[in-house]
Amino acid sequence: MSENPAVGRASSMDLVVQAGLYLMVASIPFEYPERTIPLEIPTLTAAVFLLTTLLHPRRCYGRIPAPAVWFGVYLVAYLLAFIASPGDHVSEALADFVVVLQGVLVLLAAANLMYDERIATRALVTLVVACGARAALPFLGWGRTTDAVWTGGERVSALGQNANSAAMILAAGLVALIGLTLFHRRRSLPALALAGALALLMGLAILETGSRGGFVALLSGVLVFALTADRWRHRLRNGAVATLAISLLAVATLRIPMMKNRLVESVRTGDLAGRERLYPALWSMFLERPVLGWGPPANSYELALRIGDRERSNRAAHNIVLELLTATGLVGTIPFLVGVWISVRGAWRARRGVHGVLPLALWCTLFVANMSGDWMASKLLWLVLAYAFVSGTWPRPTPVYHPAPTPQRRLMSLPSAAGGR
Numbered sequence: 001m002s003e004n005p006a007v008g009r010a011s012s013m014d015l016v017v018q019a020g021l022y023l024m025v026a027s028i029p030f031e032y033p034e035r036t037i038p039l040e041i042p043t044l045t046a047a048v049f050l051l052t053t054l055l056h057p058r059r060c061y062g063r064i065p066a067p068a069v070w071f072g073v074y075l076v077a078y079l080l081a082f083i084a085s086p087g088d089h090v091s092e093a094l095a096d097f098v099v100v101l102q103g104v105l106v107l108l109a110a111a112n113l114m115y116d117e118r119i120a121t122r123a124l125v126t127l128v129v130a131c132g133a134r135a136a137l138p139f140l141g142w143g144r145t146t147d148a149v150w151t152g153g154e155r156v157s158a159l160g161q162n163a164n165s166a167a168m169i170l171a172a173g174l175v176a177l178i179g180l181t182l183f184h185r186r187r188s189l190p191a192l193a194l195a196g197a198l199a200l201l202m203g204l205a206i207l208e209t210g211s212r213g214g215f216v217a218l219l220s221g222v223l224v225f226a227l228t229a230d231r232w233r234h235r236l237r238n239g240a241v242a243t244l245a246i247s248l249l250a251v252a253t254l255r256i257p258m259m260k261n262r263l264v265e266s267v268r269t270g271d272l273a274g275r276e277r278l279y280p281a282l283w284s285m286f287l288e289r290p291v292l293g294w295g296p297p298a299n300s301y302e303l304a305l306r307i308g309d310r311e312r313s314n315r316a317a318h319n320i321v322l323e324l325l326t327a328t329g330l331v332g333t334i335p336f337l338v339g340v341w342i343s344v345r346g347a348w349r350a351r352r353g354v355h356g357v358l359p360l361a362l363w364c365t366l367f368v369a370n371m372s373g374d375w376m377a378s379k380l381l382w383l384v385l386a387y388a389f390v391s392g393t394w395p396r397p398t399p400v401y402h403p404a405p406t407p408q409r410r411l412m413s414l415p416s417a418a419g420g421r
Contacts, residue, residue, distance in 0.1 A: 013055040013056040016055055017049075017052045017053055017055060017059065017113065018113065020048055020051070020052035020053070021049055021109075021113055021119070021123060022126045023045050023048060023049065024042065024048070024106070024379060025126045025127050025383065026045075026126050026127075026129070027041050027042045027044075027045040028042050028127065028130065028169060028378075028383075029130045029133075029134035029166075029170065029173065030130070030134060030159065031159070031162075031165065032160065032161075033159070033160045033161060043099065043102065046102055046106050047102070049106065049109070050105055050106070053109045059112065059113070060108075060109040060113065061108060061109065063111075063115070064108070065107070065108065065112075065386070066339075066342045067107065067111075067339040067343050067385060067386075068108045069339075070335045070336070070339035071104045071107065071336065072104065074328070074332050074336040075097070075100065075101060075104065077292075077328050077329075077331045077335060078097060078100070078296060078327075078328055080328075081292045081293050081294075081296060081327060081329060081332060084292045084295060085292075085293075085295020085296075086295070092297050093295075093297055096377070097296075099377045103377070103378075103379060103381065106379055107382040107383075108386075110123075110386040111386035114386060114387055114390045115390050117354060117355075117394050120355075120387055120390065121355075124180060124387075127172070128176050128198070131169065131170050131172075131173025131174070131176075131177075131202055132173070132177075132202060134170065134205075135173075135201045135204075135205035135206075136201060136205075137158040137159070138156050138205065138208060139204075139205075142158070143158045143159040143160075144156065144157075144158055145157050145159065145161070147163065149210060149261075149262065153256075153258025153259075154258060155208075155209055155210035155211075155258065156209060156210075163209040163210060163214075164213055164214060164372070165375065166205075166209055166211075167206050167209040167214020167215070167217075168211075168213070168214050168365075168366070168369040168375060169378075169380055170205055170206045170214070171206055171214050171215075171218035171221065171365050172362060172365050172380060172384065173202055174202040174203060174206070174221075175218065175222065175358075175361050176362060177195060177198060177199055177202070178222065178225065178241065178361075179225070179355065179357070179358030180358070181195045182225065182237070182238065182241060182356065182358075200248070203218075203245075203248065203249055203252065206218060207249070207252055207253060207256050207259050208256070210258050212262055212266060212372070213368075213371070213372030213373055215249075215253075215263075217365045217366070217368040217369035219246060220364050220365060220367075220368040221362065221368075222245050222246060223246075224357055225238040225242050225357055225361055226241075226242040238357070274307075275318050275319075275372065277307050278303065278307065278315065278317065278319075278322075279319065281303055281306040281307050282303060282317055282319070282322040284306075285299065285306065285326045286326050286329070289326075289329060290325075290330055291329045291330060291331060292331055293325065293326050293327050293331075293332070294326055294327065295328075296328065297327070299323070299326040299327045300314035300315055300316060300317070301314045303326070316374055317374050318372060318373055318374060319370070319372065319373075319374065320370040320371070320373075320374045320375070320376060321333070321337075321371075323374045324336055324337075340385065343388040343389040344360070344363055344388060346359070346388050346389040346391055346392030346393065347359035347388035347389075347391055347392065348360060348392070349391075349392035350391035350394065352396055353391060353392075353395075353397070354394060354396075354397055355391055358391075359387055359388045359391040359392075360388070362384050362387065363384055363385075366381055
């Protein structure tokens, strides 16, 4: 019997779309600010992925996840806030809008694909491998970039990347590695050894960046494994892994003077690299215009004026919630946070699923990282939100039932007299 050609074409198109997704995921750790092309590498690969989805629109847009609806409402609020604000910086506002719109489309298409748990797993494996390759670059001397800090030492990154952004992405990769290792059904000794070596490499790369926000984000993701497991046996196992990971991070931090000095300085003086001045100014801006905010990106220019920055005309909020409140007010912040909440609820429901608490741990890592930064343009944020939401829709694994042997079964299982001889 000949195969149905339509099925064959659909299968081929599906593979192309999946390849586009994996390409985008693999590019996330390889942002290259010193590029000659006008687009970020992940933005370019995300565009390629979205183009591939047109080959199989029913597969990629057949269902509208609830978070995508609320993020769509946020985009409308974004435009309203911009129209209500002064008409300056039009090109900058439209560029930011297009990047966020692309992120929402990535969430929509990726969620539809990741309703299939196998695709979600492959995407996470791709992220882990890509983060491992990116973590190795500074140690191999390829694309290594450094930035001296006044507390002593140098912050190490690669390819000219922002150290805080690199730390956030690597932290997500390390949390994904821990989760995939914990919840994989077949764990061999060589695989565990490879995972351990890769985890050490990524952990050291995160500490070398000197990012305090990335460090705390990693710790929060690791702690989720121990605190939110649904069974005591899993909590003990995950707690042991979390304790080991935190202990190794603490020892490594004490042996890296640059990271140690930055943490000590934050505790002793409250220095947060200027955030202690930004946050009060942002809050007062929100109180002045709570409904539609100051408009994007007018809020960043107003912020620079508020803190008296003479070197830069605009300043980033370094906090995603304060950015939302000052750029779009409550009209934009509420639908955005509702979309996030729906994704988190899916991750919470997935605790007893095949990936355990990994979706929740990844979400917590990104959430904490965005409390000291604003990574709304990062494709990683939208990918994790999609993963967190769909993980709550996967069927729970069916427990294997082993009936207690009856006396008749016990008798049948005994060796026969002839066999005994």
